Amino acid sequence: MAGKRIGDHQVGIYKKLRTRHGQEVAAAKSGISVRSARRIDASEALPSQREGRSWRTRADPFEAVWDSELVPMLAAAPGLTATTLLEEIQRRHPGQYDDALLRTLQRRVRTWSASYGKEREVYFAQAHPPGRLGLSDFTHAAVLQVTIAGAALLHLLYQFALAYSGWRYVEVVLGGESFIALSSGLQNAAWMMGGVPEEHRTDSLAAAFNNKAEHELLTRRYDALCQHYGMRPSRNNLGVSHENGSIESRQGTLKRTMEQALLLRGHRDFADLDGYRLFVAEVFGRLNGRVARKFDEERAMLMPLPDRRSSDYEEVDARVTKYCTMTVRKVLYTVPSRLVGHRLKVRVFGERLECWLGNVCVLELQRGQPDPVSGRGKVVDYRHLLPALKRKPGALARSVLRDALFPRTEYRLMWGQLKDCLPEAQACRLMVGLLDLAGNGGCEAALAQRLAVLLAAGAMPDLERLQQEMAPRPAHCPVVTVVLPTLASYDCLLEAA
Template sequence: MAGKRIGDHQVGIYKKHRAKLGQEVAAAKTGISVRSARRLDAIEGLPSQRPARAWRTRSDPFEAVWQSDIVPLLDATPALTATTLLEEMQRRYPGQYDVALLRTLQRRVRTWSASYGKEREVYFAQAHPPGRLGLSDFTHAAVLQVTIAGAMLLHLLYQFALAYSGWRYVEVVLGGESFMALSSGVQNAAWMMGGVPEEHRTDSLAAAFNNKSEQELLTRRYEALCSHYGMRPSRNNLGVSHENGSIEARQGTLKRTMEQALLLRGHRDFADLDAYRVFVAEVFGRLNARIASKFNEERALLIALPARRSSDYEEVDARVTKYGTMTVRKVLYSAPSRLVGHRLKVRIFSDKLECWLGNVCVLELRRGQPDPVSGRGKVVDYRHLLPALKRKPGALARSVLRDDLFPRTEYLQMWVHLKDALPEAQACRLMVGLLDLAGNEGCEAALAQRLAVLLVSGEMPDLDELRQEMAPRQAQCPTVTVVLPSLASYDCLLEAA
C-alpha cells in the first residue's frame, strides 16, 4: 500500500524496539507494516544512505510527445496548466491519452517548472521599528449590510494603522476615496494618538481622479499635508497591494470584528449616522485595547504634533441662482432665498459643505454624492424654498424639484392622493400648508406618521385640526411653596449642641 516514506528516525525507533521485541510487535509500535519490518531486517544502513532509484516502475506514457510537443508549448507559454496540455494532446492524438493520466502529467509539469520555469515573486519580510511607519487605506463596507433608519448605507471605511504596534483609527466615509476623506482621517488619527510617524504610506489614490492635472493637484496637496505634520509621504506601486500588507491584513480583521459585533448586537439598523459612528469607534477601541502596551511604547517615539491642524477641505466657488439652487461637484444643492445672486466660497469636507460669504459662514449643508448612473445628484431642503412656495403655492405642481422637496415618503404619497382628489390649485395650497406645518412646527416625523394613517383610511387632511394636534403642549409647572423657618429656631439648635 502506498504511503509515506520511512525515514531515518523511524528506522531508528524500529531497531530500538526490535532489539527487545518480536518483529510484529516492534512494527506495530513503530507504526509500519510487518512487510516493511521484514525489509528493514534484511538490509543494512539507513534510508538516506541508499542510492537514489534510477529506474521507473512503469513506462512513461508521455515519452513520445514530451520533447516534441509538450516542452515547446511550455517554453513558449510557461503559464499553461497540465489540464490544458492534456486536452491539447487529446486533440492532437485522439484516443491515446486518457484523463486518468492527468496526475502523471501534473507531476511532470511541476518538475519541469522547478527546473526551467519562470522566476516567481519573492516577498521580503520587513522589520518595522516603533514610530517609523503609518499606513492609510480605504475599504468597501457593503458586505456589512448596515442600514440607517431602514435605508441601506453605502459607505467606505477609512483606516489608519501604525505598522509596529498595530494601533488603528477607523472612520466612516460617505462617497469615494477623496483627498478630503484622506486628510480628515489622517489628521483625526494624528490628534487622537498624540503624534505622527516618520513616514506615511497610502495606495495609489490618483486612481480616484480623471486626468493628469487632477493627479498633479492631488500629489501637491498630499505632499503639503505630510510636510505640515513632518511626515515623509510614500505610495505603493499601482496594483501591488502586498506592499501595504501591514494595513491590508488589518482591513480583514476590522471587518470580521465588526461582523461579529453586529451579530452580537442582533440587528444592523442604526437610528442615525452618529449612532453608527459610535459603534465603529467602540469596535476599533476594543481592537486597540489588545495592543495597549506596544502602543504606549511606540507613542513615546512619535513626532510631536504641529500647533494646529492643516486644512482638510477643498474650496470652490459657487453662485446661488435665481431658482434658489447652486451646483457643487455635479450635485445640486438648495439654498435660502436671501443668498440668491451671491457668489459663495464653498468648503467641501468629506461629509459636509460650508458656504462662506467673506469671513462669515452663512450656510452649512450635508454633502451629497452623484448618482452612479446619471452622474448627477441632488440635496434639497424644503425649508429653504418654503417661504417662496407659500407666496406661490401653484408652482409646486410642475416644479422640477417637486419630488425632492418632500422630506419623507408619506408626504409624496399624500401629494399623489391630493392631486387625484382635489383641483390642482387647492391641492398645491394644502400640500404647501402641510410642508409649512412640518418645517416651522418641528413635527416632520410625527406629521408623517399622521399622514400615513390618513392615507390608509382614505381621509383628507385638515390643516386646522393637524395644527391643533401637532401644537406643543403647555408645560404644567407644579406650584412649590417654600416655608422659611424662624431665626429663633436656630437658637434651639445652638443650645442642644
C-alpha cells in the same frame, strides 16, 4: 505498502520496539508492514544511508514524446499546465495516452519547472522600526449590509495603521475616495495617536497622486498636508498591492472583525449615522487594546504634532440662483432666499458644507452625495422655500423640486390625494399650509403620523383643526406686580436690629 517513505526516525522506533515485542507487533506499533520489518531486520543501514535507486520500475509512458514534443512546448510557454499538455498529446496521438497518465505528467512537469522553469516572484520580508511607517487605505463596506433606520448605507471605511505596532484607526466615509476623506481621516488618526510617523504610504489614490502624469507627482493639497505634518509621502507601484501589504492584509481583518461584531450584536440596523460611528469606534477600540504594549512603545518614537490641524476641506465658489438653489460638486442644494444673487465661498467638508460670505459663515448644510446612476444629487430643505411658497402657493403644482420638497412619504402621498380630489389652487394652498405647520410648528413627525391615518381612511385633512391641535401654543406669562418698599422702612429695620 503505499504511502510515505520509511525514515530514520521510524526505523529507530521499530528497532526499539523490536527489543520487547515480536516482529509483527513491533511493525504494527511503528506503523509499517511486516515485509518492511523483515527488510529492516535484514539490513543494518538506515534508510538515509542506502544508495538511491537509479533504475525505473516500469517503462516511461512519455519517453517517445517528452524530448521531442513536450519539452519544446514547455520551453516556449512555461506557464502551460500538465492538463493542457496531456490534452494536446492526446489530440496529436489519438488513443495512445490515457487520462490516467495525468498524475505522472504533472510530476514530470513539476520536476522540469524546478530545473529549467522561469524565475518566480521573490518577496522580501521588511523590518518596520517603530515610528517609521503609517499606511492609509479605503475599502468598500457594502458587504456588511449596514442600514440606517432601515435604509441601506452606501459607504466606505477609511483605515490608518501603524506598520510596527498594528494600531489602527477606522472612520466611516460617505462618498468616494476623495482628498477630503483622506485628509480628515489621516488627521483624526494623527491627533488620536498624539504624533505622526516619518513616512505615510498609500496606494495610487487619485486624491494623493496625479496618476496621469509621466512621473510620480503629488497633488498640491496632499503635498501641502504631508509637509504640514513633516511626513514623507510614498506609494506602492501601480498594481503591486503586496508592496502595501501592511495595510492590505488588515483590510481583510477589518471586514471580518466588523462582520463578527455585527453578528454578535444581532442585527445590522442603526438608529442614525452617529450610532454606527460609535459602534465602529468601540469595535476597533477593543481591537487596539491587544496591541497596547507595542503601541506605547511606538508612540514614544512618533514625531510631534504641529501646532494646529491643516485644512481638511475643499473651497469652491457657488452662486445662488433666483430659484434659491446652488450647485456644489454636482449636487443641488436649496438655500434661504436672502442669499439669492450672492456668490458664496463654500467649504466642502466630508459631511457638511459651510457657506461663507466674506469672513462670515452665513449657512451650514448637510452634504449630499451624487446618485451612482445619474451622477447628480439633490439636497432640498422645504423650510428654505416656505416663505416664497406661502406667497405663491400655486407654484407648487408644477415645481421641478416638488417631490423633493416633501420631507416624508406621507406628505407626498397626501399631495397625490389632494390633487385628485380638490381643484389645483385649493390643493396647493392646503399642501403649503401643511408644510408650513410641519416646519414652523415643529411637528413634522407627528403630523406625518396623522396624515397616515387620514390616508388610510381616505379622509381630507382639516388644516384649521390640525393647527389648533399641533401648533405650539403661545406662552402665557403671569402678570407679576412688584411693590417696592419705602426707604424709611429700612430705617425701622435697622433700629429694631
